[in-house]
Amino acid sequence: MFGLEFTPSTVVVLAIVVAWAVWAVRRLWRNGMCDSHADSPRGCSGGCGGCAGCGAAARMAADMQKVVGTK
Numbered sequence: 001m002f003g004l005e006f007t008p009s010t011v012v013v014l015a016i017v018v019a020w021a022v023w024a025v026r027r028l029w030r031n032g033m034c035d036s037h038a039d040s041p042r043g044c045s046g047g048c049g050g051c052a053g054c055g056a057a058a059r060m061a062a063d064m065q066k067v068v069g070t071k
Helices: 008-031 052-070
Strands: none
Touching: none
């Protein structure tokens, strides 16, 4: 079995992955599962209540179900 070597490039890649993970968890915690640009005026307010983006996703899913159901 090979030993794990920590070269400078390995440390940089691991630091980037950890930073992305922290950013993703922070964003999920702040916005919840609604991700339609909470910083925009139409906003999400941290959840999907009144979120324009979530309604669009529901309409898209309903349209896809109609197409699948007709064939």
